[in-house]
Amino acid sequence: MADEKPGDDLESYQNLEGWVELTARSHGRSLDLLMKKIEEAAALTLEEQERQDLLYAVREICENAMEWGNQGDQSRKIRVSYGIFEGEFVLKVADEGEGFDTRGVDGSLNPLDAMFNRKREGKRPGGFGITMVKNLMDRVLYSDKGNVVLLSKNLRKGTQPNPFA
Amino acid sequence: MEKTVSNEIAYEDDGTVAVIRLRGRITQAVAETLYKLIADPPLETRQRMVLSLGGVEYLASAGIGALVRLTGERQVKLAAPSEVVRRALGLAEVYPLFEVHASEAEAVKAFGGT
Numbered sequence: 001m002a003d004e005k006p007g008d009d010l011e012s013y014q015n016l017e018g019w020v021e022l023t024a025r026s027h028g029r030s031l032d033l034l035m036k037k038i039e040e041a042a043a044l045t046l047e048e049q050e051r052q053d054l055l056y057a058v059r060e061i062c063e064n065a066m067e068w069g070n071q072g073d074q075s076r077k078i079r080v081s082y083g084i085f086e087g088e089f090v091l092k093v094a095d096e097g098e099g100f101d102t103r104g105v106d107g108s109l110n111p112l113d114a115m116f117n118r119k120r121e122g123k124r125p126g127g128f129g130i131t132m133v134k135n136l137m138d139r140v141l142y143s144d145k146g147n148v149v150l151l152s153k154n155l156r157k158g159t160q161p162n163p164f165a
Numbered sequence: 166m167e168k169t170v171s172n173e174i175a176y177e178d179d180g181t182v183a184v185i186r187l188r189g190r191i192t193q194a195v196a197e198t199l200y201k202l203i204a205d206p207p208l209e210t211r212q213r214m215v216l217s218l219g220g221v222e223y224l225a226s227a228g229i230g231a232l233v234r235l236t237g238e239r240q241v242k243l244a245a246p247s248e249v250v251r252r253a254l255g256l257a258e259v260y261p262l263f264e265v266h267a268s269e270a271e272a273v274k275a276f277g278g279t
Contacts, residue, residue, distance in 0.1 A: 060226055063193060119234065124197065128233070128257035129226035135256045 009033055021081045026066035026095075027074045034080060035059055038091075041082060045089060047156060053136040054089060054153050060129040061093045061149050069095030069147055088138070088152040099146035170202055171195065182213040182276050184244075184269055188220030193227035200231050203239075212239050215272040219245035224253040233259055244272040 010033040011023045022037055024030035038058055042051045062078060070076035082091040118127050133151070134140050141150040167186070169175045173195045176185040187199070202208060216232065232254075235241055243265045246254070254260040266272035 063225075067193075116237075118230075124200070124227065124230070127226075128229045128259065131258055132226055132229075132253070132256040135258070 010037070012037065019081050019083045021079060023077050023079050024062075025074055026070040026072060026076050026078065031059070031062055031066065034062065038080070038082065042089065045084060045155060046153065050153060050156065054091075054151075057133040057136040057151060057153075058091060058093070060133050061151065064129060065093055065095035065097075065147075065149075068100065069097035071097065084155070087155050089155060090150065090152045092148065092150050094148045097147050099143070171198055174199055174202060176202070176208070178207060178211065182215060182273055183208050183211045184215045184217055184273065186217040186220070188222075190223040191221055191228035192223070192225050196225065196227040196231040199228070200234075203235060213276050214239050214241050215244050215266075215269055215276075216241060217244040217269045217272075218250045219247055221247050221250050224250050226257065229253060229257045229259065233262060236262055240276070242266055242272040242275055244269040 009025055009027075009030040012020065020037075020041065022034050024034045035055065035058070039051070039055055042054050046054060058080070062080065065078045066072065070078065076096045078096075079094045080091060082089065084090070118124075130140075137151045138154045139150070139152040142148070167175050167177050173187060173189045173191060174185065176183055178184075185199070185202070187195075189195075191199075203211075203214070208214075214235070216235075232241075232243075241263070243250075243263045245268055246265060251260065254263065264275070266275060
């Protein structure tokens with residue numbers, strides 16, 4: 001059941017077992033609303049630097065999902081779910097795209113090679129987001145298809161009661 | 166004289182070295198504006214550039230991409246990067262690519278200017 005519906009930009013669901021799910025359209029206003037929600041949740045559980053790291057990583061992944069996954073199509077949505085499990089802040093980000101070749105995210109392609117590949121392909125400058133996210137988070141896992149990402153950040157304070165349950 | 170491009174970007178160009186000052190939140194949109202700035206006259210042919218980064222509060226990966234690509238195409242020196250910038254470049258594993266100076270004046274001087 002939706003517990004909040006601020007216009008059509010962001011929908012929020014609180015489901016079983018403490019997972020919170022947000023659905024956002026692929027544009028900047030929705031992303032800002034989504035990030036505000038995650039920032040509020042992170043403030044309950046993470047210390048300042050961890051919180052900043054998590055927010056940076058989530059924004060990067062969500063921007064990727066909107067720009068590359070959903071091809072910037074504002075009618076397409078991304079789904080972000082999060083919760084706390086065994087001392088980790090866990091997030092799942094899914095887009096409605098066709099996925100991408102994840103070989104470049106397993107460390108086999110260095111960021112500079114990825115960047116020059118982008119230039120050859122006529123894409124805007126970039127290609128460092130995933131490297132940064134992997135350095136900011138404790139775990140980053142892509143689905144085989146590449147359109148779902150799981151991120152987790154260990155809570156330094158150890159296992160805490162789930163404030164979303 | 167400094168020319169303001171946006172809230173986040175301004176530059177000075179003496180015809181030899183361009184000093185581009187970035188401040189605030191360098192998002193993907195700002196990075197695109199930066200890249201357009203250097204691709205258009207009068208900076209399209211300027212080979213020597215100082216990027217002054219002391220006022221940067223946030224640097225998205227798209228901004229890092231713009232800095233790296235620019236470094237591959239022109240002679241670029243970074244001046245006074247904020248702690249946020251240093252950390253972001255470190256996380257992206259590209260910090261060693263850049264020549265970093267403590268101030269704009271030092272960076273310009275390193276080009277042989279004053």
